[in-house]
Amino acid sequence: MTKETSAVNNTPTVDELRNQLVDQILAQRPLPAGIERALRTVHREVHLPGLDPTDAYSNKAVTIKDNPDGPLALSCASVPSVVATMLAQLDVRPGHHVLEIGAGTGYNAALLSELVGPKGQVTTIDIDSDVALHARTALNRPGYEHVRMMEHDGLLGAPEHGPYDRIIATVGIWDVPPAWWGQLADHGRLVMPFRWRGQTRSVALTRTGNSLASDGMELCGFVPIVGQDGERTTGLADNTVRLHHDQDQPIDANDLDEVFSSPPVDVWTDVRVGRQESFDGIWLRATAFEDDICRLEVTKKALERGVRRPVIPVRSPALVLGDSLAYLIAERDGADAERPVRLGAAGCGSSGPALARRFAAHITAWGADRLAVPHLTVFPSETADRDLPEGHVMNKQDSRVVLSYE
Structure with missing residues (x-):
């Protein structure tokens, strides 16, 4: 042409x-x-x-x-x-x-x-x-x-x-x-x-x-490489809710069988976001301090059954421990025109309220420094503890990963 x-x-x-x-x-x-x-x-x-x-x-x-x-x-x-x-x-x-x-x-x-x-x-x-x-x-x-x-x-x-x-x-x-x-x-x-x-x-x-x-x-988001098998999916509530987690996280569907049987406890923070503002940094920050953080996926059927809506149903961060979990939630309350959405955590299960408070602490910390990014260092799996820098350690199959906020 x-x-x-x-x-x-x-x-x-x-x-x-x-x-x-x-x-x-x-x-x-x-x-x-x-x-x-x-x-x-x-x-x-x-x-x-x-x-x-x-x-x-x-x-x-x-x-x-x-x-x-x-x-x-x-x-x-x-x-x-x-x-x-x-x-x-x-x-x-x-x-x-x-x-x-x-x-x-x-x-x-x-x-x-x-x-x-x-x-x-x-x-x-x-x-x-x-x-x-x-x-x-x-x-x-x-x-x-x-x-x-x-x-x-x-x-x-x-x-x-x-x-x-x-x-x-x-x-x-x-x-x-x-x-x-x-x-x-x-x-x-x-x-x-x-x-x-x-x-x-x-x-x-x-x-x-x-x-x-x-x-x-x-x-970012990418198709996973063929041949690595370090991630797991655990289905809850007749597989209408799914947890996507790493192989080192001991999540048992049997423990969480009744996790949605009672109403959740909401813990709200003073942290607010605008409609187009990313808050994925909360998830990132939590990984630098928690071994219990993973991805929660809540299907439409689960929402129809009354499961409390997470901030993003298909991919929201969640803390999971034993028979309980807590995850990121949001509400529009109109209190701030520029940042109309308030963030909090919903806790389910016997330890749900405590987990929700733990999650809320990460939200608050992120809210005070929204652009902060952790330093990540990777070492071969045989690296001894004494040779690792200060920070939160995650052990994978072939490497050891250290996350820290300097």
């Missing part, structure tokens, strides 16, 4: 759509010039063949392969603004050697290729042969044949082409695989959607010897 035809029909060209999307992303947050240039250069529609260009350049995820065994897709094209944020976290420089775990559509690898330049190298891997073929085909079409595409288990990385200056995972990671330690250069950076206590954050980590230390994290 020519520019003249576009103007007559008032139909934006693909270039105009792409630049509009980049402008939208930049309005949310500034980006380094190299990333902006890459976003304006790489054609996302090439990686999403058959999709209307307007949808290809919308700021949303697109499923490219469904999962016949579950609700989550096997592979997605990530939300472009999240892609941009993670690239900014990765801090790729010209000449870098980059490993991408999870090829997806190949779009992110094309962006990485623009960032590393002609003297750099991008290796992207995917365990799924269909996804790998899709990415290879899409990369070849506009001239990114030099990007190395491998059908490979992401948990094993690609040691034959390491070490890498940068590693980025575009799938949810519950634990840092041992193989990655040997493939990331010292002082190299790893960016991954890290999953713990029912939530996911894109965490940027720098390796120094046998530690990975964070210098930033962003809320």
